[in-house]
Amino acid sequence: MMDHSIEINEMTRSMNSTVENRKNSVNRAPWAERLTTRLEEECNTWTLPNPSPNAVPKQNASIFKLRYNQDDEELYKVCAVGIGPYNHHKSQEGLLFSDTEKRDTVMLSTRVYRIDFKTFFSEISPKINEVRACYAEGSFELDDEALSEMLFFDGCFIICAIMALSRGLLFSTWNKRMDREEEPLINACKSLVRKLNQKAREVMADLLMLENQIPFFVMHILWEHCFLDITFDGVLFKDVALACFDDLYPRRSRSRVTSQSSDFLHLLDLFHWSRSPIDRFREIATYSQPGLYISTVTELQASSVIFKKSASDFFLDIIFSERFFRTKGVIFIPEINLYAYSRRIFQNLIAFEQAYGLRGYGFTAYVECMAQLVQTEKDVSLLRSSGILASTPMTDKEVVDFYTTIRDGVHVEEMPPDLYELYEQVKDHVEHRPRFPNKWITISMFSVSILALTFLQALYSIIGYYAPTNGH
Template structure:
């Protein structure tokens, strides 16, 4: 049993709303106890700082060279006032109508369950943002509902199976045949064709927008939606993580086939993407970090400087695309730096921005992307460095981006990274390898270091 603003009771938990007006009305219900008001919830939220880390936040001022924000879709409370993007509220209401009519989503129960977790959900967002505190419960829950449905629908339409939009529409329509209402089926067919075709036209931009830091919503919202919509769960599968990874196949850097053991729970889609790209045993090494200690005197040389010192640069052919390995072998009397192939697309800058920002503000996920950015910025000091890496096969010769763009890509990102006093394992191996390269090509001791972390 839930209560409206006027205090009248409404038994909506078990209802399935099928009309658009019904959905709008339902989204405005206040799912709280008699003693609770919006002011009570706001006050409790402002005073409670113990619920955990802020894992979703606005773009920080430290990264001043922001090139772009969302291009086609705004997600979450930070961007709820955006009206100029392609997939706006009308589009999201159509998806919600599809989920309720075609897949029997229990919106009443979803809103009731989310109301009970409102403080927890709000606490995922950065506390300094005033608009978030002032947002009414009904508006906050409506955002979670509309944007959560959009994300699930978009991930299904844009998964990496390379099927045509026609095939995707046919898959959806096959689920509607048992509804029995010809008018409803006709409306659903028309809506699905329109919704899928528009997403297909903006595939790359949608995926990139879904990976922006301030465009995240808590992963638990998506899980709750899928739990309360069994017909859609049967359609897309029970794993949001697998559905997301399939949709991310078109995005660089590519997924590491040797995945780390996943965290106990994912925070949001950006967290899933981050986990799927980092080195295999990255999570195991986080506990080995040396905290509150600065290790001076560690720096990379430029690619040409390594080359002139007799160090061989080779393209790394396996493992993570962020794992730069320095090997110093006494038996072969040489030093090798293995660097993964750099395949930079024009959209990647905004994704790297979000990933580096996420690592800076949420330390539990390590700093693998940050370390890779700083490492590449050190290697790529000039066009000669870029040409050398191109000669080694690290930068593809047929890339659409110029050497100058590749250099600026990493340097612009590295200039925005806030220094931290952390030095993770294996510091000694890395420092030894670099120091010996500077002194002489002759090696007296075998060492190896991997640039997974910031140094």
């Protein structure tokens, strides 16, 4: 008997061989052979690349070079000191601290504290790509050596300035380090502290500019590891920095404790965190009702909405509440203090929110709301009489211009849902609160109520007089 299975297997092998030969004949083209040979050789000789020692995970940039109109240039231009790669070796005309004076300050502190150069550069070297990732890609041109040197001098200057402006910590610690015989050194220290304090607001405002930042971990390296002849006794740099900014408006919330967070990006981020409500304004969305808005202070007061100074620890907390059976509405606004430096700080806080996007949008929402509430000098006057603007040195017109100008410069179409919720609450109250035709009807109804109560009281007195006592 013929074994058909063997025959079938031989036929299959023959067919496969034919197909393979056809494939080989097709692939035998000269270009295909050359390409195949080259790739095979490359594959055989390829070795795994060594990972870069400076490679870091992809992260969002947090320090940006801003685009602004020529009219707004003064708001973003440093006044006292240039910090970071965006302001490195820029025109020094008019600055309180030029590059030379900045280096002199660092050299002075080095003489007093003995700053460890070697430790700093050893610590920063493996993190230099992490530093670059904090800035918008391609936004500056500095090689690793120049960038590291800039970080050292700028970081040391920031620490000196903050210590000098933070309740005199710098000068007191310097006094402990200096001998009485070193009169020139003592005089230089006194001169630096005096100079910083004379222009304290300008220096602090510059340290809070978005373009004028260096990464916070650079400051941490300097503070923790590089000052050899001083002991900070467990005092953290972030706490000293916040103490330095305590006199700046908006005020810091006392419920914000730095132990709650440790991932600060830079000084502006620290300032923003210390002034922002917890777990609010974190999201942003396009609202489905583009016509939703809040009326002005004057218009709302005519609709039985009054304004009161809020006791909230967060100045961004604008809250609405209904009273007296929904016949009255109250908008609580924390006390407002505006100064000459305020617009620069607000503009940079909002620019940081818009550019970074991971720290919430509290300042954006606040300015949007206030710009709608305050549109005339009468609106401002009513807020003054409510104690909300009691200590602000700006005129009524300047306050209106303050919020309007910042709002016009932002051009934001999306806002946090928290803001729209406030708008909805106020709108619902204005549209659905109980209304009376006019005040005379209200007075008449009140008078009738009083008469009715008086009649009932007299009636109960008569009944009590004639009512029989027990046993009679």
